[in-house]
Amino acid sequence: MTGQAEGELQRSSWRLALQTGALLVLLLVAIAASVLLIVSTSQTTAAQRLLTTATEHVDSIQDAPAGTWLAISNQGTLTVSSGMPSGLPDLKAIAAVAASGVAAEEDISIAGRSYSIRTADSGGRIVQAVFDRHENLEELSRLGVALLLTCGGAVVLASLLAVWLARRTMRPMAEALDRQRRFVADASHELRTPLTLLSMRAQMLRRRLASSPVHGPVNIEADVDAMIEDSRSLTRLLEDLLISADSRRVELTDVDVVGLATDVVESFSASAAHRGVTVERSGVTGPVEIAAAPTALRRLFVALLDNAVRFARTHVDVGVSTDSRTLVITVRDDGPGFADDVKPRAFERFATAAPADAAPEDGASPRHYGLGLALVAEVAAQHGGRAEIGTQPSGAVIMVRLPMIRGNSRNSPAAGIWFRAFVSRLRRMF
Numbered sequence: 001m002t003g004q005a006e007g008e009l010q011r012s013s014w015r016l017a018l019q020t021g022a023l024l025v026l027l028l029v030a031i032a033a034s035v036l037l038i039v040s041t042s043q044t045t046a047a048q049r050l051l052t053t054a055t056e057h058v059d060s061i062q063d064a065p066a067g068t069w070l071a072i073s074n075q076g077t078l079t080v081s082s083g084m085p086s087g088l089p090d091l092k093a094i095a096a097v098a099a100s101g102v103a104a105e106e107d108i109s110i111a112g113r114s115y116s117i118r119t120a121d122s123g124g125r126i127v128q129a130v131f132d133r134h135e136n137l138e139e140l141s142r143l144g145v146a147l148l149l150t151c152g153g154a155v156v157l158a159s160l161l162a163v164w165l166a167r168r169t170m171r172p173m174a175e176a177l178d179r180q181r182r183f184v185a186d187a188s189h190e191l192r193t194p195l196t197l198l199s200m201r202a203q204m205l206r207r208r209l210a211s212s213p214v215h216g217p218v219n220i221e222a223d224v225d226a227m228i229e230d231s232r233s234l235t236r237l238l239e240d241l242l243i244s245a246d247s248r249r250v251e252l253t254d255v256d257v258v259g260l261a262t263d264v265v266e267s268f269s270a271s272a273a274h275r276g277v278t279v280e281r282s283g284v285t286g287p288v289e290i291a292a293a294p295t296a297l298r299r300l301f302v303a304l305l306d307n308a309v310r311f312a313r314t315h316v317d318v319g320v321s322t323d324s325r326t327l328v329i330t331v332r333d334d335g336p337g338f339a340d341d342v343k344p345r346a347f348e349r350f351a352t353a354a355p356a357d358a359a360p361e362d363g364a365s366p367r368h369y370g371l372g373l374a375l376v377a378e379v380a381a382q383h384g385g386r387a388e389i390g391t392q393p394s395g396a397v398i399m400v401r402l403p404m405i406r407g408n409s410r411n412s413p414a415a416g417i418w419f420r421a422f423v424s425r426l427r428r429m430f
Contacts, residue, residue: 013166020162028151043136051118054129073126194234252291264301283319300379303372304331311335329400337396347377
């Protein structure tokens with residue numbers, strides 16, 4: 001994908017991650033609040049049960065339950081558990097219960113600590129039980145911190161997982177949208193030149209016909225031939241654009257690559273000769289069949305030869321060889337070659353660079369690669385292979401490696417290409 005499309009994908013992924021994180025935060029906050037509420041209610045219920053038991057069933061301050069203190073008023077005599085917090089017992093509450101006989105409960109805070117107090121009449125005695133809520137509050141605090149850390153970690157992990165899943169699920173859609181944009185841009189960019197030439201030649205032809213005598217028309221064969229060549233160029237360009245825009249799995253059949261290469265070389269020989277360039281084929285002479293799409297593979301050869309002949313000085317060599325289970329297509333020319341800084345982006349659309357043998361002060365016109373080499377890379381990828389720039393002392397060399405899988409073999413070619421495409425997608429994701 002282009003840098004702009006990659007940036008849009010990243011922004012969309014992070015937006016989705018933030019939205020997922022926000023929803024997860026709300027969900028976890030609701031869960032944490034429910035947990036804290038349940039624990040707090042449970043603690044309050046347990047404390048009330050403990051205070052009720054202490055005030056109704058305990059006869060001596062020595063039998064006070066753990067975490068509680070007792071004050072017993074019996075016929076004007078007040079006995080208090082040892083360690084009773086300062087400011088307690090609540091004598092006013094004891095007097096009020098003694099007067100009314102109705103049990104009373106209250107929560108008070110003394111010196112920063114919270115206490116729950118219950119005062120009740122137990123068989124003629126007034127018993128006051130004091131429960132220290134400090135441990136319960138610390139337990140709630142520890143639970144709150146644990147929930148906060150757990151929820152925070154869960155939000156971070158979920159957000160990162162959402163980013164990964166979003167990139168994985170949205171990348172095909174982003175790539176499809178990017179291909180659509182590039183197709184429109186490619187079409188508008190590349191179709192402009194041949195259409196302009198056709199229009200100009202048609203206008204010139206009309207003027208010549210209008211100015212020629214009725215019985216002696218001027219020789220217009222050259223203009224007609226030029227229009228035919230422009231039409232062929234436009235047709236080839238449309239085929240390139242359609243192949244480039246179609247990312248679906250190719251329909252594979254057995255293709256003799258050697259015979260196809262020889263046929264394309266012969267078709268280029270005449271036009272190359274007009275440029276003073278000789279096109280030859282080398283390497284394997286016998287048939288070599290692989291599973292491929294014939295039309296796409298022919299366009300790959302045409303794009304390679306078109307690029308080589310355009311920039312070659314005198315000679316272009318098209319080689320077909322085999323390396324283990326790989327078919328290697330090598331196209332060499334003795335032109336200016338690729339500069340080191342353009343090799344990483346030579347297969348990008350409309351890549352331009354100064355010739356490799358041009359000095360900075362020469363002012364040589366930049367070398368335009370258009371759609372040709374980008375098409376080569378895409379066709380190679382469709383067939384589970386790859387295109388790369390080779391090395392040689394002078395000129396340029398382009399190598400295309402394709403898996404040698406026969407369409408009628410026991411192994412399914414679709415499975416091999418699917419596996420390579422899957423590995424390529426994994427590399428892009430990580």
